[in-house]
Amino acid sequence: MLDTKLIQNDFEIVCEKLRKKKVGEEIIENLRTISLELKSNRALLEPLQAEQNASSKLFGAWAKEGKDINELKAKLSANKQKISELTKIVKNLEEKLSNIALGIPNLPDIDVPNGEDENDNVEIKKVLTPPTFDFTPKEHWEISDNLIDFERGVKLSKSRFSVLKNRAAKLERALINYMLDFNTKRGFSEVAVPYIVNRETLTGTGQLPKFEDDLFKIEGEELFLIPTAEVPVTNLFRDEIITETELPIKMTSYTACFRKEAGSAGRDTRGMIRQHQFDKVELVCIAKPDQSDRVFDEMVECASDLLTSLGLAHRHLMLCGGDLGFGAAKTIDLEVWFPGQNRYREISSISNTRDFQARRAKIRYKDGKKNRLVNTLNGSSLAVGRTMIAIMENYQRADGSFNIPEVLKNYM
RNA sequence: AGAGAGGUGUCCGAGUGGUUUAAGGAGCACGCUUGGAAAGCGUGUGUGGGGCAACUCACCGAGGGUUCGAAUCCCUUCCUCUCUGCCA
CATH class of the missing domain: 3.30.930.10 (Bira Bifunctional Protein; Domain 2)
Incomplete structure (x- = not known):
């Protein structure tokens, strides 16, 4: 498997090297698009998870003190919805990414000669x-x-x-x-x-x-x-x-x-x-x-x-x-x-x-x-x-x- | 193949719904101590992702589910151990 960071940051070099191995650029481009999409969706998901974690902790403390927790509960339920939708998207992208990534061959060394067969x-x-x-x-x-x-x-x-x-x-x-x-x-x-x-x-x-x-x-x-x-x-x-x-x-x-x-x-x-x-x-x-x-x-x-x-x-x-x-x-x-x-x-x-x-x-x-x-x-x-x-x-x-x-x- | 028990970090091991933000120990690394070492004391020490960093998210065999909240409860599945059976 190739390093997805390398694909994100040095796309041209990866394509250049894979040309030697007769791999089309569309596949790499596709891989890069998905990995960037995954990255941005994770960036949306993580703050929501952080909030859910923090508030759930509060929930326990409040319940112990006998405070009113109904409002908090409603908020957390709503947040939960958003998290589960985003999680689905992220999981889906992860699967797509690994399916593509596992099918891309290794990059050849620089001293490997060009050639067809x-x-x-x-x-x-x-x-x-x-x-x-x-x-x-x-x-x-x-x-x-x-x-x-x-x-x-x-x-x-x-x-x-x-x-x-x-x-x-x-x-x-x-x-x-x-x-x-x-x-x-x-x-x-x-x-x-x-x-x-x-x-x-x-x-x-x-x-x-x-x-x-x-x-x-x-x-x-x-x-x-x-x-x-x-x-x-x-x-x-x-x-x-x-x-x-x-x-x-x-x-x-x-x-x-x-x-x-x-x-x-x-x-x-x-x-x-x-x-x-x-x-x-x-x-x-x-x-x-x-x-x-x-x-x-x-x-x-x-x-x-x-x-x-x-x-x-x-x-x-x-x-x-x-x-x-x-x-x-x-x-x-x-x-x-x-x-x-x-x-x-x-x-x-x-x-x-x-x-x-x-x-x-x-x-x-x-x-x-x-x-x-x-x-x-x-x-x-x-x-x-x-x-x-x-x-x-x-x-x-x-x-x-x-x-x-x-x-x-x-x-x- | 049948019955029972169990899978937690490098290893051992605690943990049956809310300071677990995974206790404690071993090992390892560094420091103190020493003539040198051991012992002792102190500090650090899981994996993967994001971020210059502070930090943050996920991960307790795997995959689903319940819940505001899951290592902990439920379902599926894989594996290990013990006994029985079978077998070189």
Whole structure:
């Protein structure tokens, strides 16, 4: 959520920044109008409430002394009417305001490049060189004939579900353990969290109210399957005031993730790239505003080094404004090389949301006497399924089998 | 799932219609004291909004209602605990 004071006072700057994210000015204008209207109505309401409070106190005293209270009572009744009318107006405006405010995306950082979509993302650097083959490299589903069972995944559930067998199942498990250990050594403490969360939790991180269609909802309950560990882990601190000395808090968490992939019909239907259920090891950090850039770099480095340690060639991309997610002020994607597809594909996405989620989720820290909003950051380290198929493709041999990276051998 | 009890600030906890303007305690911060610390004493200390400020409004799980006035009474709902049932 954006700071309504910022919208009231620096309207032009907010519009300018949101243009990068392709948000129309009418929405911001509307938000500003309502917030100003709310402010003026509150200014009318509050003196009435003050009077009501004071007079009601008098009422008690007078009644005790046996004074005549009929006139006072009439006055207070009339005042009560006015208060209830104004309260209705104020409540209504508050609701309107929050409905609009919760649907407006975060402002991008100044160094975020302009651009329409993923084609305008800016490559920052490449790490490692893609391997060369003396045969035509295959795609992962050609390599993994007996290891990933797509047909039975569909039988059990529906399309975009799969079953891992034997060495693939074991590799998946090895990767989760390896990733968690790697992150823990970098100072991220491990947490295990629920996979089913409520509406408040999803509103805190920004998935709701706007993106309900992307979520699996539990029938008959106000509960949803998590689309990423970012949701429960960030919300660990919802409605809390953190002691300043505890910051930054750096966490890592393995969870399954569930996404409807509502908008991606027809994309990546073949193979394991885009599934309704997938495993991911996530990094989540809570930091003071002046720490968050440093923490962001640490997270990018952690995920990138993890890929390097697995011998996987990858590149860093700075997302342009048009491709930036709803809550992100700044995002760096890591894309790993897939020889079978002959291209780089996303395997990690690291974002700084600044105080966008913190304002929604009311995550604050004590700065001397003042409570201030923290910055929250999240990033994958890494998407496990995609890492597994990247290993299959990059370590494949001519006979259709594949090797296991050296660092994983102790985990297999 | 059924029955009972309960949800008050960072924590514990008092509070069944009118100085609650949320007591008291712990913790925390600062000061005094001390060679230093502890203890002791003093002061400060909930959240959110408006205002340069004095100050002011709202908030006692959430949402409605009754009343001139609600933490307190009524309704709805969520959650926690205990017992019973079920279950890995």
